[in-house]
Amino acid sequence: MNSDRAKVQAELDSVEAELKVVELQLAELLKKQARLTSNRKQLLRRLEKPCDSTQPSGSGPAMTKQELLRYEKDDFPWSTELKQSLKDVFQLSKFRPLQLKAINLSMSGKDLFLVMPTGRGKSLCYQLPAVCSEGFTLVVTPLVSLIEDQLMYLKSIDVEAVSLNASSSKEHAKMVLAEITDTKVPFKLLYVTPEKIVKSKLLMSRLEKAYSAGRLSRIAVDEVHCCSQWGHDFKPDYKLLEILKRQFPKVPLLGLTATATSSVLKDCQKILCVPEPITLTASFNRTNLYYEVRFKDSNSDDSISDISALIKERYKDQSGIVYVFSQKDAETVSADLQKNGVKVSPYHANMNPEDKSQVHRKWATNKIQVVVATVAFGMGIDKADVRFVIHHTISKSIENYYQESGRAGRDDKPADCIVYFGFNDIFRISAMVAMEKVGQQKLLTMVDYCQNVDRCRRSVIAVHFEEAWDDGGCNKMCDVCRHGNDYITVDITQHAKDVVQIVELAGSLDEKLTPLKVTEAWMGKGPAKRRKMIQTTTLSRLEVEAIITSLLLQGYLGEDFSFTPYTTYFYLKLGGKAPLLKNQAHSITMKMRRTGLDANTEDQLAAGVKEVVVTSQSPPPVAPDNSSTPPPRHNKLIKMDKEHQNLARKQDKDHDQTESQIGDDQNDPSAAQPTAIEVDVEINIIEKVNDSASPLPPLKLNSKPNSTTPQKKRRKPCTAAVPAPSEGAVTDSDHQRSALVNSPSQVSIISEAAVDELCDLRNYYSKQLRRINYISHEYLQNQGCSDPGVLACIREPLKSLRLPRGSTIARTARNLWTRVSSRRKLIQR
Ligand SMILES: Nc1ncnc2c1ncn2[C@@H]1O[C@H](COP(=O)(O)OP(=O)(O)OP(=O)(O)O)[C@@H](O)[C@H]1O
Numbered sequence: 012m013n014s015d016r017a018k019v020q021a022e023l024d025s026v027e028a029e030l031k032v033v034e035l036q037l038a039e040l041l042k043k044q045a046r047l048t049s050n051r052k053q054l055l056r057r058l059e060k061p062c063d064s065t066q067p068s069g070s071g072p073a074m075t076k077q078e079l080l081r082y083e084k085d086d087f088p089w090s091t092e093l094k095q096s097l098k099d100v101f102q103l104s105k106f107r108p109l110q111l112k113a114i115n116l117s118m119s120g121k122d123l124f125l126v127m128p129t130g131r132g133k134s135l136c137y138q139l140p141a142v143c144s145e146g147f148t149l150v151v152t153p154l155v156s157l158i159e160d161q162l163m164y165l166k167s168i169d170v171e172a173v174s175l176n177a178s179s180s181k182e183h184a185k186m187v188l189a190e191i192t193d194t195k196v197p198f199k200l201l202y203v204t205p206e207k208i209v210k211s212k213l214l215m216s217r218l219e220k221a222y223s224a225g226r227l228s229r230i231a232v233d234e235v236h237c238c239s240q241w242g243h244d245f246k247p248d249y250k251l252l253e254i255l256k257r258q259f260p261k262v263p264l265l266g267l268t269a270t271a272t273s274s275v276l277k278d279c280q281k282i283l284c285v286p287e288p289i290t291l292t293a294s295f296n297r298t299n300l301y302y303e304v305r306f307k308d309s310n311s312d313d314s315i316s317d318i319s320a321l322i323k324e325r326y327k328d329q330s331g332i333v334y335v336f337s338q339k340d341a342e343t344v345s346a347d348l349q350k351n352g353v354k355v356s357p358y359h360a361n362m363n364p365e366d367k368s369q370v371h372r373k374w375a376t377n378k379i380q381v382v383v384a385t386v387a388f389g390m391g392i393d394k395a396d397v398r399f400v401i402h403h404t405i406s407k408s409i410e411n412y413y414q415e416s417g418r419a420g421r422d423d424k425p426a427d428c429i430v431y432f433g434f435n436d437i438f439r440i441s442a443m444v445a446m447e448k449v450g451q452q453k454l455l456t457m458v459d460y461c462q463n464v465d466r467c468r469r470s471v472i473a474v475h476f477e478e479a480w481d482d483g484g485c486n487k488m489c490d491v492c493r494h495g496n497d498y499i500t501v502d503i504t505q506h507a508k509d510v511v512q513i514v515e516l517a518g519s520l521d522e523k524l525t526p527l528k529v530t531e532a533w534m535g536k537g538p539a540k541r542r543k544m545i546q547t548t549t550l551s552r553l554e555v556e557a558i559i560t561s562l563l564l565q566g567y568l569g570e571d572f573s574f575t576p577y578t579t580y581f582y583l584k585l586g587g588k589a590p591l592l593k594n595q596a597h598s599i600t601m602k603m604r605r606t607g608l609d610a611n612t613e614d615q616l617a618a619g620v621k622e623v624v625v626t627s628q629s630p631p632p633v634a635p636d637n638s639s640t641p642p643p644r645h646n647k648l649i650k651m652d653k654e655h656q657n658l659a660r661k662q663d664k665d666h667d668q669t670e671s672q673i674g675d676d677q678n679d680p681s682a683a684q685p686t687a688i689e690v691d692v693e694i695n696i697i698e699k700v701n702d703s704a705s706p707l708p709p710l711k712l713n714s715k716p717n718s719t720t721p722q723k724k725r726r727k728p729c730t731a732a733v734p735a736p737s738e739g740a741v742t743d744s745d746h747q748r749s750a751l752v753n754s755p756s757q758v759s760i761i762s763e764a765a766v767d768e769l770c771d772l773r774n775y776y777s778k779q780l781r782r783i784n785y786i787s788h789e790y791l792q793n794q795g796c797s798d799p800g801v802l803a804c805i806r807e808p809l810k811s812l813r814l815p816r817g818s819t820i821a822r823t824a825r826n827l828w829t830r831v832s833s834r835r836k837l838i839q840r
Pocket of ligand 1: 103104105106107110127128129130131132133134135269392393421
């Protein structure tokens with residue numbers, strides 16, 4: 012009954028495990044379906060409409076393409092003044108794409124979201140209307156430094172602008188507040204930080220007065236993506252800006268951003284209470300920027316010397332920025348570059364304001380060539396001739412990367428954006444963004460951008476901004492398009508299993524492994540104890556890291572964090588897709604850059620290719636038929652396989668020898684019995700029990716086999732009942748067994764109750780051994796022998812009391828007997 016239940020339970024467990032795998036596969040397929048459906052929708056939309064760089068918001072008022080085209084014209088009542096001011100005030104000859112349309116829409120009183128890449132001239136879209144309108148424009152900007160930059164610029168072109176922020180003096184604030192309600196208000200633009208709007212009741216009351224008097228002509232919310240938690244730069248005060256539309260419903264609002272996706276914009280629209288804004292999105296394709304990813308080697312990080320060489324040679328006398336991860340990195344990288352003869356200065360948030368503006372000034376006037384900066388050096392940096400932006404560490408998201416790298420080439424001339432991608436950096440950043448809502452997700456998109464070896468980099472960026480750029484438009488302005496398909500497609504299923512096994516093993520030992528520990532364990536550098544239990548690899552560190560990264564990206568591994576008051580630790584855990592690896596049919600591939608792989612490594616990787624190796628030059632080789640032969644593995648694994656085979660062969664040999672010994676025994680007439688019944692004691696399966704073959708009536712022992720595994724055949728009840736011996740003292744039953752003890756039960760092993768007997772024998776001998784051990788131990792100690800070697804030697808046989816798998820009853824019984832005898836001899840000596 013119990014064995015039936017166990018059987019059913021085992022089957023149920025297996026069905027449940029399979030169901031889990033199917034569920035995961037379904038989830039994967041559903042995800043794929045959603046992706047494809049959305050892709051189809053976008054493509055259909057593109058087919059329906061003639062192609063244009065502007066995309067009216069789907070949520071906006073039903074404005075047709077034709078109607079929107081109207082706003083590109085210059086026959087509006089304000090058009091002449093616009094043209095004049097563009098030239099006279101801003102000293103610009105013509106509009107850039109989308110500027111005129113945005114300005115006309117805003118001048119017409121429409122609410123508008125303008126999504127335009129960094130450096131393309133968003134500011135003009137509210138500055139020019141401000142100059143050409145009555146009253147003033149309220150501009151909400153997140154940073155005081157940004158405000159100061161804008162004020163400086165506007166002052167230089169004689170446009171009156173003022174600001175109110177936390178650092179404004181009392182007198183200045185008083186003067187500005189008074190001017191807001193002055194009908195002869197002299198300024199055209201009022202810049203404020205969001206917290207000023209949220210916290211200053213006085214400011215709000217003055218703005219209400221200006222609104223009633225019709226003097227508040229427009230509201231511009233710069234960096235509007237900061238409203239949304241889904242954006243990469245969420246700022247809590249932005250969330251409270253809903254007050255603007257609530258208090259000033261008739262004033263047109265213009266939201267500006269360089270990086271918002273449509274879901275972020277939808278969120279912003281809701282937060283700002285703008286019911287039906289028109290969204291204009293300019294193409295994000297900065298055709299003059301060259302994108303490249305370089306790999307940092309964890310063994311010998313030579314990124315600094317690489318960067319120094321680039322700056323001194325390729326970018327000689329050209330201006331650039333090197334972005335780093337932390338303030339400390341800013342100092343050290345800057346010092347290292349200086350040592351290498353590059354004119355640089357660090358820049359980070361912890362510097363005092365004078366030092367910051369001094370560095371900014373020196374860089375802007377080309378007194379220093381490079382600023383080594385954290386992201387604090389960002390918004391408002393408007394130097395036209397930046398020829399390179401190098402990321403010493405990856406950014407925390409594609410949006411961040413796009414914006415940071417986008418500070419290059421604002422003058423539309425060619426410029427380079429290079430990122431150094433290091434395995435360890437992923438986890439430094441991951442720990443940093445652990446508390447952010449979608450921090451990990453966004454970081455992984457950046458990692459994917461870097462790990463990618465086959466898709467045009469600008470089209471990866473495009474997908475992120477929901478644009479569709481075809482690779483043809485890249486003009487070899489990214490490393491992938493420039494160097495062709497220099498990659499191999501590798502089947503990493505076995506590698507994945509090995510890595511997952513390492514993480515699984517750690518989990519079972521209640522251990523957490525950092526990515527470094529996983530890497531080292533897999534490369535065979537962990538503790539010897541663990542090394543024995545896992546499959547190690549001889550792949551190079553770079554490949555090992557690439558595979559682990561790929562498993563993280565594909566969801567076979569996941570992130571696990573542990574927080575202390577001072578730091579956040581990152582560990583690897585099993586990802587949601589790890590159970591799929593239990594399915595034999597499941598396979599994983601990854602594309603790996605060929606450049607940098609040495610021939611040996613490439614062979615090792617290629618050996619694991621089950622499917623195809625693709626390069627643009629060579630046709631795909633025919634996939635080997637792996638139905639009968641397992642795929643070759645790389646050297647170390649092959650070596651391990653060989654070791655396993657040798658061990659197996661040795662075991663077979665031992666087995667044969669033992670069998671032949673048994674054969675010899677069987678030649679002994681006293682032992683001449685029908686063939687011994689082969690019983691796998693561990694799983695307790697009785698192949699066949701021949702009742703009639705029993706020469707002696709079977710012995711019935713009370714104790715039952717300690718096994719839960721179902722048995723194939725019920726044994727016949729035995730008649731001769733012998734009570735089990737009690738622990739310690741020699742009992743009557745011990746004496747009853749004397750026959751058994753004095754001979755290795757060669758007779759009983761072929762009886763129909765052989766298995767029962769064996770188990771009972773085992774119990775019996777076990778107790779005997781324990782007793783003998785105890786006595787011998789005492790005895791030896793009494794004799795003054797406490798030599799640990801002797802004691803260990805006595806104890807040793809006790810450790811292996813479990814019967815080996817595949818052993819015959821005869822062999823096992825004899826083993827036990829030999830042990831008992833040898834112990835006895837030892838005591839008697
Ligand atoms: N029509 C134009 N013709 C030539 N230059 C222009 C034009 N419009 C703007 N610019 C210049 O482009 C540069 C960038 O403009 P602006 O600072 O407004 O960009 P932005 O889109 O706001 O960038 P960011 O997102 O970094 O703030 C400025 O130097 C500006 O003078």
